[in-house]
Amino acid sequence: MDYIKHKVPPVREDRLMACQAYGGTCGDLSKDSKKGCLYASKRTFSQTQGCQLNLSLGMISSMRDAVMVIHSPIGCGGNLIQNAGINKVFQKLRQESAVGLRWINTNLSEVDVISGGEAKLRQAVLKAEREFRPSAILVFNSCVPALIGDDIDGILDDLQKQVSAKIVPIHCEGFKTKIQATAYDSVYHGLIRNLVGEDKGSKPEVVRTLEEEAEHQAVISKTVNLLNVGSMSRIDEEELVRLLKALDLNVRILPSYSHPDDFTYAHEAALNVSICATHDDYFVEHFQQMYGIPYVMRTIPIGIANTNKWLRDIASFFGIEEQAEKLIAAETAELNKAIEPFKAEFKGKTAFLTGGEVRILTTAELLHNLGFEILGLRGYHFDKYGEILLDEYLEDVPNSEKAIFNIGSGQVFEQANLLSKITPDLFVGHIGVNGSAAKQGYPIFPLFGQSDDYLGYKGVFEVATRVSRILKNPAFNKNLGSNTRLPYRDSWYEQDPFTYIDDSASVAARIG
Template identity: 45%
Template sequence: MSYFELKEPPRREDRLNACIAHGAALGDVAGRGMRCCQPGNERSFTQNSICLLLPALGTMNSIPNSVVLMHGGLGCGSSSHCGNAAVRGGNNQRWGVVKDGRWLSTGLTESDVISGGESKLAQAIIEADRRYRPAVIFIVASCVPGIIGDDVESVVEQTQPEVVAKLLPVHCEGFKTKIWATSYDAIYHSIGRNLLTDHKQPAVNKEKNGITVNLMNVSSMGRVDELELERLLNQLGISVNIFPVFADPDGMQRMTEADLSISTCPTHDDYMFTYLKEKYQVPFIIRHMPIGIDNTGKWLLDVADFFGLTEQALALIAREEAELNAALEPLKPIFTGKKAFSSAGEFRALSTAILLAELGFEVVGIRAYHHDEFAEVEYEKLIRLIGKDLPLNIANCQPFEEANLLRKLKPDIFLGHMNANSTAAKLGISTHVIYNSGLHYIGYQGAYELARRLYRQLKNPRFNLNLSQYAALPYQEAWYQQNPFKYIKLAEGDNE
């Protein structure tokens, strides 16, 4: 049975045996499947995490002509206020229009928790449709309706005939999973079940000319990264559909008519790709993330091999790498001997670590937010490039473990998410954001631009060094002397 026959997607803990707690050397993970990191693993002490709602909102708020209707407490979705900067910037980059995302809330109260919020949700749907006339309304189920048993799917089914907008229920009950990447599945689940469900792919499309691929983007990609990948594919004669971030909902049907779907982040894309193949026979490639020199070449070759364009791709890769290596030559001397630490979602952290090694850094540690089967190929690459003894931390935040690691490893540069760099900064370590939707990271252009930014930071690292003299982390010295993975429990129940 297809997962899309269910009302909501399964947790990634169940579907992929994904896990969030592990600490060991890189060699203990690579090539061993999930045996090194059992899904039942947790911590006897946990400091913090985030809800899967946060990454989900990054995608939903970007969709043009849409409304995101949060069904829950008023605070759920409030992160959209700060996330709106990316929405405004993304709209401006693509269409030259500064436009806000639109999100609403049913604002459930204590009385609603007791008596139920279904009637309030139905009224909110009708009002959102009347007021904004959007193409789609995302109906986002947060923790409260999941706890009190509101049947969001039934409300949507009963209300759909009364509104013009297409209603897309998205299940983001944060208490159900600790794997944030489940949020991507939740969005794709609703798009597949509710937006694409009536579309019938023609048996033969006689009017179609050339090759078209689905290029799946993520909310952490800026338009500059999309253009880089589009530039490379266009040189092979391949046209590109870019989905789902900032994609017009009326045009999403084109996903079902492509010749191939290409992943830019395997963590993000597998759920939708499987659906497109099951229902519309669209094949897919989900192996490499095009961050770094070697990874970008492998990514291009996979696509080219599928269409019989290998020779053209090899010539393109040779030209691009020659130009890039020449541009990097003046920058590399400052990277030699410098230690680097990479921290992000699993694939981004691993592919960025590979790029750092290609630039000449000594990669001394990696932290990934979760672990699943799709990253096995990246671990094998890192083993060949760096070695088996590199410390690896699988952690959904947990800055206390990160602070301990950083004190021990003493990197010169830390690459992490913008909201996670403060730990390293307060230790006097130079930091760089691992993604910013206005900057280049992906492809050959991304490799050069990242190197250029790191060069400037390492030329003048004084800011964080000065900051460390006046800012302190809240951990006692005794903690820094302990094993950073002390509180991670093994599958048998013992601590590391």
């Protein structure tokens, strides 16, 4: 992997041959993914899909002492309004001064589509520098300037000579990819190119004596970069930091809520620790190539089994396996005792999960260990990292090869059809699809929440207690399902849910 020399990163369809349309079972998907032909599958009808601009904003909008310039019509980036208050709260939770979000939209008009928006971009960047004096200006390129051919990089190269802030171009045009997760690559690409390295920082070079340098290197030898792109709450961060510090490791968290200067010496670490390959493979593989820093990216620490795997992988790198096993034994013994009552409560219950491929597979294993039967999973996309985790899931969870696996982001009509046929006791989903499932009357457990914990050993207990509360009082969603309906004809629910996916495996017999 060597894309950093290019101004724009490749999309996931090209880089990872990611699949965005599939319908079958877990067993089918495992076999078909090994044939290498999933990339060719497509939909003859698509309802909607995610935008990588919005995901890019969600990933890096929390950066401290930075201003976002969104080069777009006024509507793009409007979702940031809902994040403004959340951002302040979580800054305070990190004992930081609460500034909130600062962004400028270039407000491209119909006239700008014809004459170009370069002048507005220039004005916006200079305004960001003049009014806020930030350490970094993050410039997000949207669909419109990409289509009309604005020379974003040329303008920003010229403006960098006029402003003191580091300018970070982020090419995240929504129309370029059907795989929304390309946004993670776009943001990391901009950060690595423009913020990482001593020559990119605003702080003066540190001069150390030989003794000080030896001490500094000793600290680096036990330092890990823990990567959070907004996919874990502050409580989750604290749980993972607790576990890593129990192994006597130093922890640096990037990129959420980080400062631009934090990236200057981000390569001074012994190991990069990912919690999700979907988020971080672009970052960790480039860091390994550029700076020789190895990484751990096997799984996300959700549930006992995957938290154990995550800790063992980290301990294996540092040669502290014995210390890790003592920690794992102590944590799991206490946790198993605490969750035993829930296993009896959840026995015989069924669940359906939808979200990112890595998160749904690990959360499904957590629910299985709590007593649930997993009827189906629905991933936003699927690539080689999902293949590895799916094979581990099939090995760890008996009879899981018969469960449904649907791939597709935003295809709510497929989800509605599936749910009408398999009728789970619990729906576990991400923002954007939970409302639809609620209107069908299903109890909803959010796959992720910024104020809740899901990761590590503490996360297992917290998930169990929240699911228990939801299942004990599902009256609201049942009433909602009885009094509302989704905008699909009855004839649609009678069809195979994967009717509009080419080359999909028919599962009519499984769910009919």
